[in-house]
Amino acid sequence: MAMKLYTYFRSSAAFRVRIALNLKGIAYEAAPVHLLKGEQNEPRYMQHNPQGLVPALEDGEQLILQSGAIIEYLEETHPAPPLLPTDAAGRARVRALSQLIACEIHPLNNLRTLKYLRKHLGQDDDGINAWYRHWVADGLGKFERSLAETAGTAAFCHGDAPGMADCHLVPQIFNAQRYQCDLAPFPITMGVFGRCVALEAFRKAEPSQQPDAN
Numbered sequence: 001m002a003m004k005l006y007t008y009f010r011s012s013a014a015f016r017v018r019i020a021l022n023l024k025g026i027a028y029e030a031a032p033v034h035l036l037k038g039e040q041n042e043p044r045y046m047q048h049n050p051q052g053l054v055p056a057l058e059d060g061e062q063l064i065l066q067s068g069a070i071i072e073y074l075e076e077t078h079p080a081p082p083l084l085p086t087d088a089a090g091r092a093r094v095r096a097l098s099q100l101i102a103c104e105i106h107p108l109n110n111l112r113t114l115k116y117l118r119k120h121l122g123q124d125d126d127g128i129n130a131w132y133r134h135w136v137a138d139g140l141g142k143f144e145r146s147l148a149e150t151a152g153t154a155a156f157c158h159g160d161a162p163g164m165a166d167c168h169l170v171p172q173i174f175n176a177q178r179y180q181c182d183l184a185p186f187p188i189t190m191g192v193f194g195r196c197v198a199l200e201a202f203r204k205a206e207p208s209q210q211p212d213a214n
C-alpha cells in the first residue's frame with residue numbers, strides 16, 4: 001500500500017517531506033489539507049494528526065508526525081539513497097543545519113504566528129512583512145555563515161549529493177522569495193539552492209506542481 005502524505009501545496013514543512021520522498025523514489029498518495037480553510041483544525045484531520053499541523057505521513061498502520069521525524073523515519077526504513085552522511089559528526093552537522101531552518105526560522109514565520117500578529121497584536125501587511133523578513137535575514141545569515149565556516153559544504157549543503165539539510169533549505173527559500181526577502185547576502189546558500197532546484201526530485205515537490213495548487 002502506498003504511503004499517504006497529508007500535505008498542503010504551500011506548506012514548507014510538507015515540501016521538505018515531498019522532496020525526501022522524491023529523492024528516495026518512494027511513491028505516495030497526496031492527501032491535501034487546506035490550511036487557509038482551517039481544515040487542519042477539523043476533527044476529520046485531527047484524528048490523523050492531533051497536533052493540527054501538516055505534514056503527517058501514514059505508512060500502513062503507522063502515523064508519523066513532524067517533518068524532521070518523518071524524514072528520519074524514511075531514512076531508516078528506506079536507507080538508499082541516504083539523506084544523512086555515514087559519520088556521526090557529519091550527521092550532527094546536517095541535523096544542525098536542518099534544525100536551524102526548522103526551529104529558528106520557520107516557527108516564527110508560519111501561518112499561525114503571522115495570524116496572531118495580525119489578529120491579536122494589530123499588525124498590518126507592512127508590520128507582518130517586516131517581521132517575516134527580519135527573521136529570514138537573521139536565520140539565513142546564520143545558515144550562510146555555517147555553510148561558509150564549517151567543513152562539509154560542497155555542491156550541496158553537505159557533500160556532493162542532496163540530503164536532509166537541502167530538503168529543509170529549499171522550501172525556506174521558496175517562502176523567502178514569496179515574501180520578497182533580499183537573498184543577495186547569501187551567495188553560498190543560493191548556489192546550493194540553484195543546484196537543488198535543477199533536480200527533478202526538488203522540482204516535482206514544488207508548490208506549483210502539487211494537485212492542490214491554486
Ligand SMILES: N[C@@H](CCC(=O)N[C@@H](CS)C(=O)NCC(=O)O)C(=O)O
Binds near residue numbers: 011066112
Ligand atoms: N515543526 C512542524 C511544523 C509544521 C507546521 O508548522 N506546519 C504548518 C504548515 S508549514 C501548518 O500546518 N500550519 C497550520 C497552522 O499554522 O494552523 C514540522 O516540521 O512538521
